Amino acid sequence: MKQCLSRQISMVMFLLDFVNFARATRDLTLEPGHLQKFGSGRPxxxxxxxxxxxxxxxxxxxxxxxxxxxxxxxxxxxxxxxxxxxxxxxxxxxxxxxxxxxxxxxxxxxxxxxxxxxxxxxxxxxxxxxxxxxxxxxxxxxxxxxxxxxxxxxxxxxxxxxxxxxxxxxxxxxxxxxxxxxxxxxxxxxxxxxxxxxxxxxxxxxxxxxxxxxxxxxxxxxxxxxxxxxxxxxxxxxxxxxxxxxxxxxxxxxxxxxxxxxxxxxxxxxxxxxxxxxxxxxxxxxxxxxxxxxxVNFEVDHEVSNDDEEEEEEDDEEDWKAYFLDILEEEDVTLEEMSELVLGDALAAKLKSMKVGHGYVDMIHKIFNLFDTDKDGVITKSEAEGISEKIWQHCEDFMNDLDLLIEAIEKSTKFREEL
CATH class of the missing domain: 2.60.120.650 (Cupin)
Structure with a gap:
């Protein structure tokens, strides 16, 4: 009985090894879907x-x-x-x-x-x-x-x-x-x-x-x-x-x-x-x-209810503008560096590890593209200084939207951890 069971286990192990070997050595270029559009070739x-x-x-x-x-x-x-x-x-x-x-x-x-x-x-x-x-x-x-x-x-x-x-x-x-x-x-x-x-x-x-x-x-x-x-x-x-x-x-x-x-x-x-x-x-x-x-209201909608709020938004815009120009005084900024500047090193690293989707990345790309006027993947100080006040306002709008989206992401993550 034990010998029979041992032979069966050995056979199963052999078959598993064979399957794994076949998978490892199969020619993927012959598999259905290779070099075809996403969604092709698979069940x-x-x-x-x-x-x-x-x-x-x-x-x-x-x-x-x-x-x-x-x-x-x-x-x-x-x-x-x-x-x-x-x-x-x-x-x-x-x-x-x-x-x-x-x-x-x-x-x-x-x-x-x-x-x-x-x-x-x-x-x-x-x-x-x-x-x-x-x-x-x-x-x-x-x-x-x-x-x-x-x-x-x-x-x-x-x-x-x-x-x-x-x-x-x-x-x-x-x-x-x-x-x-x-x-x-x-x-x-x-x-x-x-x-x-x-x-x-x-x-x-x-x-x-x-x-x-x-x-x-x-x-x-x-x-x-x-x-x-x-x-x-x-x-x-x-x-x-x-x-x-x-x-x-x-x-x-x-x-x-x-x-x-x-x-x-x-x-x-x-x-x-x-x-x-x-x-x-x-x-x-x-x-x-x-x-x-x-x-209805959405988290990314912004209603200015009084003059004090409007002045506060203008101050925030000027603070961001001065901060960003100071950074560019020292060095040019790439897309990856832009993410760390906008989010901060700690939050950028946290979001990378969380795998939370593309919405916040889209907004950072939009902010980056506002300044990268020659589309070479790098923002220089001269590019930023040539940006109109209207574009700076668009940047501030995206920053506000980004804050609210990240807040929603963090709420979802906290809730999942509590379940």
């Missing part, structure tokens, strides 16, 4: 799909708290944004001539591309014939058109959970990096189509992210298994969404996004720990089809 599963918005009870219990992506087909078709958002409508709006939107100039994201601030109507006149891509907090003059999705019409979330809302606008053909978000995300598309590939967080050790834990250098058009062999051993979840659909992207799920055709989408980010603590039975019983973005 792929569909994302759950339902018609319209689920109730808050179903949404939070089955998807948010269970960390499962969800496609809500046709959920946004009855909203003003879906009906109204044509270029003619946008051009007809009465918009402050001094307001601007943030525009990236590369449709294939690399986190180091050039960016500019332009008037919204100037963007509208150029985006169809360029690679210009607007990535901007939803402007105040458009917020009334975006209805709060029925599934998240919850007072507790409105009071302390909403982080930001972002508008993504291009002529199509955009390709995001492979990344994660340190927030929960509900994205509704009002024009065009998008394709997303997800990787379950259980594979997080197989997706090589940058030191800050935000995104990967994987070429999303041509995955190189010899450079990233772990990609030959993962699984994907896949979904296509079209105008009128909404998609829930769970906290820290790895994903990559492509857009097709003239494309407008809006996402709402909320604090992950607030979503976990929320009691969905306290949300609204009936969906309010008139409740829109202008009716």
């Amino acid at each position: 792929t599963f569909p994302v759950d799909e339902i018609e319209g918005f689920p109730s808050p009870e179903l949404f939070f219990r089955k998807y948010v708290q269970a960390s499962r992506p969800l496609k809500m087909k046709g959920a946004a078709r009855e909203t003003p944004a879906f009906r109204l958002w044509t270029d003619d409508y946008f051009m007809s709006l009465d918009i402050d001539p001094n307001s601007t939107v943030f525009v990236e100039s590369a449709k294939k994201e690399n986190r180091t591309g050039a960016s500019v601030h332009v008037h919204f109507k100037k963007f509208l006149q150029t985006y169809n014939d360029s690679d210009n891509y607007m990535v901007q907090d939803v402007p105040v003059y458009l917020r009334k058109d975006v209805v709060i999705p029925c599934s998240i019409q919850c007072a507790d979330l409105f009071n302390k959970g909403l982080v930001a809302t972002v508008m993504w606008f291009s002529s199509g053909g955009t390709k995001s990096v492979v990344h994660t978000d340190a927030v929960d995300n509900l994205n509704c598309i009002y024009r065009g189509d998008k394709e997303l590939f997800f990787v379950d967080p259980k594979y997080k050790e197989k997706i090589v992210l940058k030191e800050n834990g935000a995104y990967s250098d994987i070429d999303v058009d041509k995955m190189d298994y010899t450079k990233y062999p772990e990609l030959a051993n993962i699984e994907y979840h896949h979904v296509n969404i079209s105008a009128g659909d909404c998609l829930y992207i769970p906290y820290l799920w790895i994903h990559q996004v492509r857009s097709y055709g003239s494309n407008v989408a809006v996402n709402i980010w909320w604090n992950h720990d607030e979503g976990l603590k929320l009691d969905p039975q306290k949300c609204q019983d009936e969906c309010d089809p008139t409740l829109n973005l202008s009716d």
Whole structure:
């Protein structure tokens, strides 16, 4: 009996060694997906799909708290944004001539591309014939058109959970990096189509992210298994969404996004720990089809309530400007050094170790790009001294947004540690 058991154990050990040897010696260049786009060649599963918005009870219990992506087909078709958002409508709006939107100039994201601030109507006149891509907090003059999705019409979330809302606008053909978000995300598309590939967080050790834990250098058009062999051993979840659909992207799920055709989408980010603590039975019983973005506050919204607050903001801006110019007096600043200057050495190191997604990195890149006018990857004192006061104000706005986003990240991390 013992001899038989010993032989069985030996056989199992032999087979395990053989499997490990085969994996170690297999030619990855022959594996399906090698040198193809991200999402190719590996087992792929569909994302759950339902018609319209689920109730808050179903949404939070089955998807948010269970960390499962969800496609809500046709959920946004009855909203003003879906009906109204044509270029003619946008051009007809009465918009402050001094307001601007943030525009990236590369449709294939690399986190180091050039960016500019332009008037919204100037963007509208150029985006169809360029690679210009607007990535901007939803402007105040458009917020009334975006209805709060029925599934998240919850007072507790409105009071302390909403982080930001972002508008993504291009002529199509955009390709995001492979990344994660340190927030929960509900994205509704009002024009065009998008394709997303997800990787379950259980594979997080197989997706090589940058030191800050935000995104990967994987070429999303041509995955190189010899450079990233772990990609030959993962699984994907896949979904296509079209105008009128909404998609829930769970906290820290790895994903990559492509857009097709003239494309407008809006996402709402909320604090992950607030979503976990929320009691969905306290949300609204009936969906309010008139409740829109202008009716709620986000952590990155800034309301100046009196002259003292306004003066304090101006003082903070001058302090940052003087500090930054003093640094540049001694040496030029790279993107990595900018992160340490903006965050401080201790917080920069903490965020790198936390692997909390790409939102805060995006903001640092935006700040860096404001000053790196020749796009050589280095900021010099002469570049900073040539920056207009308007750009310095944009920098201060991004700094404020960054503070609030990091505060939301820290709240989520503290909550997870307490569970």
